[in-house]
Amino acid sequence: MVQQITPRELQGRLAAADPPALLDVREPWEQDIARLPGTLDIPMNEVPARLEELPKDRDIVVMCRSGGRSAKIAEYLDRLGYRVANLAGGILAWVQDVDSSLKRY
Numbered sequence: 001m002v003q004q005i006t007p008r009e010l011q012g013r014l015a016a017a018d019p020p021a022l023l024d025v026r027e028p029w030e031q032d033i034a035r036l037p038g039t040l041d042i043p044m045n046e047v048p049a050r051l052e053e054l055p056k057d058r059d060i061v062v063m064c065r066s067g068g069r070s071a072k073i074a075e076y077l078d079r080l081g082y083r084v085a086n087l088a089g090g091i092l093a094w095v096q097d098v099d100s101s102l103k104r105y
Contacts (some may be wrong), residue, residue: 003085005061007097010087014063020059020085023047025073030065034091044069047076054082063087063092063094063102065105 005013012029013020024039031041042050044064054060060082064070067090074086087094095102 002071002078004088005085006088006092010061010094011098013059018058020061021055023054023060023062023070023073024064024087025069026064026091030105034095035039036091036094039063044071044073047073051080056082059083059085061085061087064090064091066090 010020022036022039024035024041025044025047026041027043028041031039035041040053042053052078060077061068062070062074062077062084063086067086067088071086074084078085089096091102092104095104
């Protein structure tokens with residue numbers, strides 16, 4: 001089972017000395033509405049073909065709009081040996097719990 005990380009837990013991890021990589025698996029039009037800075041943007045269907053862009057030597061937190069797509073990708077990456085967690089509730093939970101200045105959609 002893939003680890004789930006809450007938005008507040010992620011906020012703390014991002015402020016740490018060794019923050020995780022953020023993988024946003026939403027579509028570009030979704031990222032145009034609301035996004036976290038510094039994400040690696042790879043739409044869900046492109047992840048298998050772009051694995052070489054993902055770091056194997058650090059934690060990765062996968063995110064999407066509400067956590068469903070990212071959970072599937074996190075499980076896939078976990079099976080491949082990546083150190084991965086899913087952002088529970090996705091960007092919608094981030095907006096609700098951490099940064100209400102981002103637009104909900």
